Amino acid sequence: MTIAVDPSRRNLLFGRRPQTPMAPRPPWASPAFFSLCSRCGDCASACPSQIIKVGDGGFPKVDFSHGECTFCGDCVSACQSKALDTQVDSPWQIHAQIDASCLAERGVDCRICGEACDQQAIRFQLAVGKVAQPVINTEQCTGCGACVAPCPSNSIRLLELIT
Numbered sequence: 001m002t003i004a005v006d007p008s009r010r011n012l013l014f015g016r017r018p019q020t021p022m023a024p025r026p027p028w029a030s031p032a033f034f035s036l037c038s039r040c041g042d043c044a045s046a047c048p049s050q051i052i053k054v055g056d057g058g059f060p061k062v063d064f065s066h067g068e069c070t071f072c073g074d075c076v077s078a079c080q081s082k083a084l085d086t087q088v089d090s091p092w093q094i095h096a097q098i099d100a101s102c103l104a105e106r107g108v109d110c111r112i113c114g115e116a117c118d119q120q121a122i123r124f125q126l127a128v129g130k131v132a133q134p135v136i137n138t139e140q141c142t143g144c145g146a147c148v149a150p151c152p153s154n155s156i157r158l159l160e161l162i163t
């Protein structure tokens with residue numbers, strides 16, 4: 001009998017980088033994150049927003065379902081192994097994506113995510129025969145995740161593709 005194993009999990013267990021989009025690593029992750037991270041959990045303990053959780057293989061991941069990243073840098077300061085490092089140019093390259101379960105797709109004039117976004121990265125585009133549809137401006141989106149938790153239909157994802 002063959003036992004199916006999630007490829008991203010298998011890669012992590014064997015120290016390889018996952019090739020499928022996954023929950024993001026904490027901000028300012030080093031290019032050598034998976035080699036350097038000792039899985040100590042210090043970043044998670046330090047995060048005032050409590051958005052860093054234990055992910056596959058014991059590596060930390062960010063979960064925006066109950067909060068956002070304020071880019072305070074406390075996780076980086078707590079990381080003794082330099083797996084998180086402010087020498088890295090930007091905290092991360094992730095942006096919000098809205099899937100087809102968005103209530104606006106079903107004719108509900110919902111603008112909750114736009115109201116949650118301090119960056120004004122979500123605009124609502126008029127569409128013929130539809131209510132206004134949310135569109136993410138990826139230039140303005142910082143990947144803070146503030147739009148995720150308020151979305152009533154759980155339609156917003158921020159995933160990281162590690163290559």
Ligand code: SF4
Pocket residue numbers: 026027046047048049050051052068069070071072073074075076
């Ligand atoms: S920068 Fe601050 S809010 Fe963001 S994950 Fe790190 S500790 Fe949490």
Ligand code: SF4
Pocket residue numbers: 098101102103104110111112113114134150151152153154155156
């Ligand atoms: S909050 Fe969610 S359901 Fe409402 S417009 Fe934004 S993505 Fe769609």
Ligand code: SF4
Pocket residue numbers: 095096116117118119120121122136140141142143144145146147148
């Ligand atoms: S992740 Fe942050 S900046 Fe990006 S659209 Fe959501 S609330 Fe706005």
